[in-house]
Amino acid sequence: MRVDELAQWIEVFRLDLGAKLLIAILAGGAIGLERELRHKPAGLRTNILICLGSALLMDLSMRIAGPNGGDPGRIAAQVVTGIGFLGAGTILHTRGTITGLTSAATIWVVAAIGLTAGAGFVFEALAATITVMIVLEGMGYIERRFLDRPSDTAEGIPPDEFDARTGGRRGGDASQRRRASDRPHQGDDA
Numbered sequence: 001m002r003v004d005e006l007a008q009w010i011e012v013f014r015l016d017l018g019a020k021l022l023i024a025i026l027a028g029g030a031i032g033l034e035r036e037l038r039h040k041p042a043g044l045r046t047n048i049l050i051c052l053g054s055a056l057l058m059d060l061s062m063r064i065a066g067p068n069g070g071d072p073g074r075i076a077a078q079v080v081t082g083i084g085f086l087g088a089g090t091i092l093h094t095r096g097t098i099t100g101l102t103s104a105a106t107i108w109v110v111a112a113i114g115l116t117a118g119a120g121f122v123f124e125a126l127a128a129t130i131t132v133m134i135v136l137e138g139m140g141y142i143e144r145r146f147l148d149r150p151s152d153t154a155e156g157i158p159p160d161e162f163d164a165r166t167g168g169r170r171g172g173d174a175s176q177r178r179r180a181s182d183r184p185h186q187g188d189d190a
Contacts, residue, residue, distance in 0.1 A: 020055050024048075025051070030129055031106060032047030040103050046107070050111050051110045053079075054113075055114040058076055102136075
């Protein structure tokens with residue numbers, strides 16, 4: 001097979017896009033697996049989909065802007081804005097504690113990795129993924145080992161109010177042991 005035939009196959013079947021999407025799946029999957037194993041709100045599927053979607057939108061942005069002399073950063077800028085809203089949804093404020101900030105930051109950086117992969121910067125996307133994994137695992141170890149942090153099982157309940165035997169707040173009935181997000185809101189039928 002000649003070089004020009006190979007280039008034609010790559011262009012016809014969009015193998016370059018396939019490679020970008022594969023990198024996005026691997027990068028989002030690696031970070032998502034770490035979050036899933038820690039039982040965090042944004043896990044494996046969420047991180048893969050965010051990274052994959054960001055890569056696809058970046059590739060689309062570059063293809064639309066390329067021949068017309070447009071700005072390929074316009075769609076990418078909207079991805080950053082949209083991801084901010086998605087990340088905000090993972091942040092919870094319960095009884096004086098805030099949870100989900102790391103998940104929100106992870107969502108944001110996974111989108112950036114997806115944009116990087118979608119732009120064709122494979123080495124940079126993989127290097128960023130490794131760096132994020134080191135930060136999540138390494139800093140998590142340091143926090144658990146050297147800093148006085150409440151247990152992950154408390155789900156945002158201050159440690160002095162958490163009863164590990166019942167899985168919830170000391171005293172009170174079973175409805176108080178559920179997360180605030182599980183309780184019916186005013187106006188809900190349930």
